[in-house]
Amino acid sequence: MKQNFTVRQGALDGVEAFLSVVQHRSFRRAAAALGVTPSAISQTVRVLESRIGAALFVRTTRSVGLTEAGERFLSRAKPAFEELVAAGEVARELGQRPSGLLRLSVPSSVMPTVLEPLVASFCRAYPEVEVEIVANAKFVDLAAEGFDAGVRMGQFIEADMVAVRLTPPFPFEVVGSPEYLTGRTRPERIADLRDHACLRLRRTNGSIAPWSFVDGNKPVEAIVAGPLIAQDYPTLVGAAIRGVGLAQVPRPVAAAALADGRLQALLTPFAVITPGVFLYHSGRNQVLPKLRAFIDHVKFRGADAGDAGPTSERRATPRPPPPAGKP
Structure with a gap:
């Protein structure tokens, strides 16, 4: 198998090579463990020593030992590198299975x-x-x-x-409770909303949303008025159920109340479909x-x-x- 002639580059260049030499007490055995050539390991360690500004190993023809600088570097580098490897494993788990x-x-x-x-x-x-x-x-x-x-x-x-x-x-529908509609004329046209209490939504930008409709193929916006302004649709639905006024809301938000009769849909021919x-x-x-x-x-x-x-x-x-x- 063809050997690699460079050591892997990473956030801690040379540290893996250094730790492998320490572990094996041999540049040759460290190179074999990392799948690179002994000369690549030697060059990587020399670059690391040059970057640090101190010799890390004492080399003889028969053995490899650590200098005092090497011992100090090992005491900090080994736990830091192990933590980095562990962090990679944790991240890898998130990339391999739902967690x-x-x-x-x-x-x-x-x-x-x-x-x-x-x-x-x-x-x-x-x-x-x-x-x-x-x-x-x-x-x-x-x-x-x-x-x-x-x-x-x-x-x-x-x-x-x-x-x-x-x-x-689904449509945006105008809804009202039977209690509210009792004694009032049901709106049949968009213009009829002028005679009704209409609950309104304040947008996230601070403006009050007009009510939107479609008349044939023509979009229509109606400026309405009423006793309540809210920042979410469930609040408007709750107020409409209690008879405070009419509300224009997404149908799914009002679906349960429409199904059990607490609310009735109005002006459905003009509803905008979202x-x-x-x-x-x-x-x-x-x-x-x-x-x-x-x-x-x-x-x-x-x-x-x-x-x-x-x-x-x-x-x-x-x-x-x-x-x-x-x-």
Whole structure:
């Protein structure tokens, strides 16, 4: 087998060669252990000694010993190098099997309806992965803030992200409780909202989101007014259930209340259809096994539930303007 004629380069150039010579008390045996030539080991140690500014070995024709400088260097270099090797093994484990901490940036509005069932089943399937969910309405830089992935509605995901569908497309619907609608005229047209108390969402940039609709093929924004402004959709849904006013929210957030009659859908012919909710991350080349396992779990659960939507990852594409404010 052809021998290597250079010693591996690394963060601690020459230290591995030095420690191998110490262990074997021989340049020749150290070279054999590292799979390089004796001359390569000798040259590497000379470069290390030159960089340090002191001789590390006493060499004779029959033996190799350490100088006082070599003894001192060994006392610090050996544990440091062993710790570096151990750190590499820990990192390698994360690159070979699903384990470690999986951090997700998620808007609170999608937690109960979309993410909680997925996270619960994932934790049971992958007990070596810890999942940390950070509820955050604002957009974050995934890499800069230490997140493996995020969850957002499709129209808000940047085009350079890789997106995995979590839900089918769904409408933004105006909802109201039977209590609120009793004695009032139900809105049949967008303009009728002027006569109603409308609960509003404050966006992460501080502005209040208008209500968005589609009239035929024409997008329409309505400036509404009402007694309550909130920063998340679940709060708006809760207030609508209690009869405070009408709210415009993503259908999945209000699905349970619509199903049991606590809320009723209004102005449905004018509802904007959004692309749905997606898991997104920075790219396939940066996916550790823990995130890959979560992505595969998302796809499997989606297929198992018969959800519409792609089963493969894709680059996010530009989306139409947001319907009612960022989640």
